[in-house]
Amino acid sequence: MRPCLPLLLVSLVLPSGPALTAADRSPSPAPTVAERLLVRGLEERRAYDILGSLLKAAPSRMSGSPGAAAAVEWGRKTMEELGLETRLEAVTVKAWRRGTAEARILKSPKGGAAVPLAAAGLGNSVGTPAAGITARVVEVNSFDELDALGEKVKGKIVFFNRPMNRTYLNPFRAYGEAGDQRYAGAGRAAVHGAVAVLVRSLTDRLDPHPRTGMMAYPETGERIPALAVSTLDADLLSLRLKEEPDLKVFYRTDCSPLPDAPSHNVIGQITGTEKPEEVILLGAHLDAWDLSPGAHDDGGGCAQVLEALRLIKALDLKPKRTIRGVLFMCEEFGGQGGRQYAQAEARRGEKHLAAIESDAGVEMPLGFGIRADEAVVQAFQKHLPLVETFGMFFIRRGYGGVDIDPLRESGTVTIGLATDAQRYFVYQHGALDTLDKVDERQIELGAAAMAALACALAEEGLPAVP
Amino acid sequence: MRPCLPLLLVSLVLPSGPALTAADRSPSPAPTVAERLLVRGLEERRAYDILGSLLKAAPSRMSGSPGAAAAVEWGRKTMEELGLETRLEAVTVKAWRRGTAEARILKSPKGGAAVPLAAAGLGNSVGTPAAGITARVVEVNSFDELDALGEKVKGKIVFFNRPMNRTYLNPFRAYGEAGDQRYAGAGRAAVHGAVAVLVRSLTDRLDPHPRTGMMAYPETGERIPALAVSTLDADLLSLRLKEEPDLKVFYRTDCSPLPDAPSHNVIGQITGTEKPEEVILLGAHLDAWDLSPGAHDDGGGCAQVLEALRLIKALDLKPKRTIRGVLFMCEEFGGQGGRQYAQAEARRGEKHLAAIESDAGVEMPLGFGIRADEAVVQAFQKHLPLVETFGMFFIRRGYGGVDIDPLRESGTVTIGLATDAQRYFVYQHGALDTLDKVDERQIELGAAAMAALACALAEEGLPAVP
Numbered sequence: 026m027r028p029c030l031p032l033l034l035v036s037l038v039l040p041s042g043p044a045l046t047a048a049d050r051s052p053s054p055a056p057t058v059a060e061r062l063l064v065r066g067l068e069e070r071r072a073y074d075i076l077g078s079l080l081k082a083a084p085s086r087m088s089g090s091p092g093a094a095a096a097v098e099w100g101r102k103t104m105e106e107l108g109l110e111t112r113l114e115a116v117t118v119k120a121w122r123r124g125t126a127e128a129r130i131l132k133s134p135k136g137g138a139a140v141p142l143a144a145a146g147l148g149n150s151v152g153t154p155a156a157g158i159t160a161r162v163v164e165v166n167s168f169d170e171l172d173a174l175g176e177k178v179k180g181k182i183v184f185f186n187r188p189m190n191r192t193y194l195n196p197f198r199a200y201g202e203a204g205d206q207r208y209a210g211a212g213r214a215a216v217h218g219a220v221a222v223l224v225r226s227l228t229d230r231l232d233p234h235p236r237t238g239m240m241a242y243p244e245t246g247e248r249i250p251a252l253a254v255s256t257l258d259a260d261l262l263s264l265r266l267k268e269e270p271d272l273k274v275f276y277r278t279d280c281s282p283l284p285d286a287p288s289h290n291v292i293g294q295i296t297g298t299e300k301p302e303e304v305i306l307l308g309a310h311l312d313a314w315d316l317s318p319g320a321h322d323d324g325g326g327c328a329q330v331l332e333a334l335r336l337i338k339a340l341d342l343k344p345k346r347t348i349r350g351v352l353f354m355c356e357e358f359g360g361q362g363g364r365q366y367a368q369a370e371a372r373r374g375e376k377h378l379a380a381i382e383s384d385a386g387v388e389m390p391l392g393f394g395i396r397a398d399e400a401v402v403q404a405f406q407k408h409l410p411l412v413e414t415f416g417m418f419f420i421r422r423g424y425g426g427v428d429i430d431p432l433r434e435s436g437t438v439t440i441g442l443a444t445d446a447q448r449y450f451v452y453q454h455g456a457l458d459t460l461d462k463v464d465e466r467q468i469e470l471g472a473a474a475m476a477a478l479a480c481a482l483a484e485e486g487l488p489a490v491p
Numbered sequence: 492m493r494p495c496l497p498l499l500l501v502s503l504v505l506p507s508g509p510a511l512t513a514a515d516r517s518p519s520p521a522p523t524v525a526e527r528l529l530v531r532g533l534e535e536r537r538a539y540d541i542l543g544s545l546l547k548a549a550p551s552r553m554s555g556s557p558g559a560a561a562a563v564e565w566g567r568k569t570m571e572e573l574g575l576e577t578r579l580e581a582v583t584v585k586a587w588r589r590g591t592a593e594a595r596i597l598k599s600p601k602g603g604a605a606v607p608l609a610a611a612g613l614g615n616s617v618g619t620p621a622a623g624i625t626a627r628v629v630e631v632n633s634f635d636e637l638d639a640l641g642e643k644v645k646g647k648i649v650f651f652n653r654p655m656n657r658t659y660l661n662p663f664r665a666y667g668e669a670g671d672q673r674y675a676g677a678g679r680a681a682v683h684g685a686v687a688v689l690v691r692s693l694t695d696r697l698d699p700h701p702r703t704g705m706m707a708y709p710e711t712g713e714r715i716p717a718l719a720v721s722t723l724d725a726d727l728l729s730l731r732l733k734e735e736p737d738l739k740v741f742y743r744t745d746c747s748p749l750p751d752a753p754s755h756n757v758i759g760q761i762t763g764t765e766k767p768e769e770v771i772l773l774g775a776h777l778d779a780w781d782l783s784p785g786a787h788d789d790g791g792g793c794a795q796v797l798e799a800l801r802l803i804k805a806l807d808l809k810p811k812r813t814i815r816g817v818l819f820m821c822e823e824f825g826g827q828g829g830r831q832y833a834q835a836e837a838r839r840g841e842k843h844l845a846a847i848e849s850d851a852g853v854e855m856p857l858g859f860g861i862r863a864d865e866a867v868v869q870a871f872q873k874h875l876p877l878v879e880t881f882g883m884f885f886i887r888r889g890y891g892g893v894d895i896d897p898l899r900e901s902g903t904v905t906i907g908l909a910t911d912a913q914r915y916f917v918y919q920h921g922a923l924d925t926l927d928k929v930d931e932r933q934i935e936l937g938a939a940a941m942a943a944l945a946c947a948l949a950e951e952g953l954p955a956v957p
Binding site: 063064067068070191192193194195196229230388389391414415416418419445447448451464465466467470 | 529530534658661662854857881885911917
């Protein structure tokens with residue numbers, strides 16, 4: 026039978042994808058800088074390779090660890106190979122030893138089976154006595170519930186099990202709302218005499234992987250250990266507790282805070298031809314939690330910073346103002362690298378107009394979020410056509426980034442690359458944040474968009490606020 | 492040392508993610524239908540489970556195959572379980588036998604090694620003689636190049652090796668431009684006396700997986716076989732040809748077109764309470780290429796159609812007009828199911844106002860594309876707030892879908908769910924289109940958005956064009 030040619034060709038040529046954007050209308054008589062960056066980036070797709078190189082050189086790079094030092098060395102070497110003016114800036118960072126962690130439901134006299142729980146220390150946690158702790162478990166979903174129990178948690182393990190609210194469109198909101206358990210749960214439980222805490226992992230998925238992340242203790246009070254437990258085992262433990270409220274858990278970890286350690290932020294730049302002292306910063310953080318290769322958080326961001334600079338050099342663009350890439354150390358333990366960068370002696374005589382950070386995962390870039398007044402955000406709308414060149418949709422109020430936030434004190438406009446975050450909490454701080462989860466085109470689009478915005482700001486300065 | 496509490500809390504609560512949208516501002520005093528669909532969808536996330544169920548019931552479901560019949564039965568059963576008014580509509584579809592395929596570079600007298608090539612028959616291709624073909628290979632990048640060679644390809648295998656243009660922002664454009672080789676290459680090469688064709692797989696990635704897809708022969712002329720070869724092996728063959736232009740390839744396949752076969756479109760609906768004869772159609776296609784589980788193409792679309800209907804029922808919404816889900820058969824072989832649906836006797840007395848198809852992969856939904864005049868697209872902007880509820884950005888001109896396109900003849904507005912397509916050609920028509928590539932939240936957002944738009948149109952009818 027004769028196939029229906031016209032329909033079939035239509036199906037090849039006119040599929041349901043996004044409409045063509047400026048960069049897809051060819052031949053463009055005089056492509057813009059943004060279009061040239063897009064084409065060059067998509068042709069070469071080096072951001073993915075750069076990320077692969079980082080993950081090979083420093084697969085584990087927790088702040089203060091030998092792996093973090095390897096990452097610094099990788100950053101320095103890679104920047105030099107890219108022909109950037111490269112240097113290290115010394116910073117003092119937090120350090121911590123993960124050691125081992127073990128949690129298991131004990132076999133009960135009534136016949137309940139022993140079950141190991143997938144658990145991992147939360148960053149900054151102290152350890153248990155060497156012999157471990159055996160104790161009953163109290164499950165709570167909020168600090169209010171904990172405080173209402175008061176003395177009843179004494180001598181027990183507090184199990185914080187409030188899930189991330191998966192009905193929010195923005196998963197970061199759910200993360201923010203559930204994060205108090207991880208961050209401050211141990212301190213709050215200790216007030217009532219608890220001996221340790223187990224915290225449901227901060228992911229909106231059910232899986233067997235514990236997610237780590239920063240916790241902190243109040244200045245005063247008992248310091249008790251804190252382990253994250255996988256969401257699957259959190260559900261299991263919760264079910265077992267309903268059947269057998271007096272079950273006991275064995276809990277042991279030898280994790281331990283370590284003294285502050287020396288490390289570096291890694292800096293590579295293209296110095297401005299006309300106003301070298303005025304800086305547009307591109308930033309990401311080099312450290313990553315040790316349970317994770319950190320492909321999205323934030324190896325991918327580092328790769329985008331380097332790729333953005335590589336593209337600018339490859340096109341032989343000569344920015345009037347300095348475009349500087351900074352790979353920050355110690356974001357995960359509280360942003361020490363970013364704070365020390367902002368306060369460093371070397372900042373004297375420099376003026377950072379804007380800083381653009383990629384630290385929300387490297388999936389499809391959707392826009393830029395600016396932490397500034399609405400008037401500034403409005404003024405930035407002049408760059409919307411540039412942003413749309415990369416298939417992105419918006420410039421709006423948002424958060425810049427942990428590492429660049431301290432620059433706001435001296436008037437820098439901080440800007441975050443906003444990406445599709447629907448999968449982000451599959452990856453963050455756990456074993457699933459691997460290279461194969463990163464798409465070559467998506468990471469490249471983010472890198473090229475950062476390059477384009479940096480070039481525009483380096484050329485024109487900040488848009489004038491009326 | 493005292494951790495810097497305020498900064499750390501900021502990093503939890505205000506990350507670089509997308510700005511909050513309407514659905515994230517809670518408590519909403521009177522949530523819209525769209526907001527209710529969003530929340531219910533994200534809470535239950537059933538689209539992913541429905542897709543998993545399809546892939547288990549009919550992991551291989553090429554048009555005309557026993558697997559396709561299993562998919563029809565799965566669709567019918569699932570729709571009944573969801574409480575939809577369910578029926579099958581008979582259609583006649585194309586069928587084809589893949590059989591086996593083999594292509595290898597032969598050991599050359601000069602010492603070049605024998606190398607097997609990862610190859611697979613293109614849908615609709617005829618086979619070789621049983622003993623196979625041994626022939627020299629001519630590489631071309633376009634039909635112009637082929638035609639210029641003319642008689643020189645006689646007795647040879649033509650190797651179409653033009654890659655998809657990866658510099659386009661919209662990968663569908665690159666697909667459309669490279670697709671002629673796959674679709675019409677065999678017919679064009681036969682004109683000059685070629686004995687077979689090898690076609691570079693239609694993906695913008697380098698990997699070892701051949702991608703299949705539809706090809707067709709002209710009404711007259713020799714029918715020669717067509718195999719797709721993986722992009723990695725296409726590059727390999729191209730390199731080998733540069734070293735040794737007279738190398739030979741052994742090429743054998745027993746694939747074969749089969750007689751047209753009976754099958755079904757699967758229909759399930761919620762009948763309108765006021766205007767039951769007016770229909771808002773939600774569509775996707777049930778068939779998938781047999782080399783692929785078809786998770787994105789288009790099992791995911793089918794799951795979204797079913798999930799959209801499930802959500803509408805779960806919220807006990809009573810649409811004034813009929814909302815009908817159709818799982819079409821035989822999209823991949825030319826859209827037979829869609830054409831026969833549009834022309835069926837059962838369409839008499841029905842008026843399809845709009846049809847919404849999901850067939851561009853089920854990654855992050857970005858908007859809706861409408862195949863209609865600009866005035867219609869403008870009128871649809873009234874639904875932009877609804878669309879933004881799901882974190883989507885636009886309603887604009889675009890393509891509806893192969894299956895629903897024939898409905899345009901009777902005035903139906905066809906609408907395609909537009910998704911982030913950057914990774915789509917990793918998956919399409921090959922082994923990588925598996926369930927693990929689908930994200931539970933992304934697929935659900937698309938389903939809920941389709942449900943919301945269908946409900947709005949069922950309630951209000953088409954927006955008035957000024």
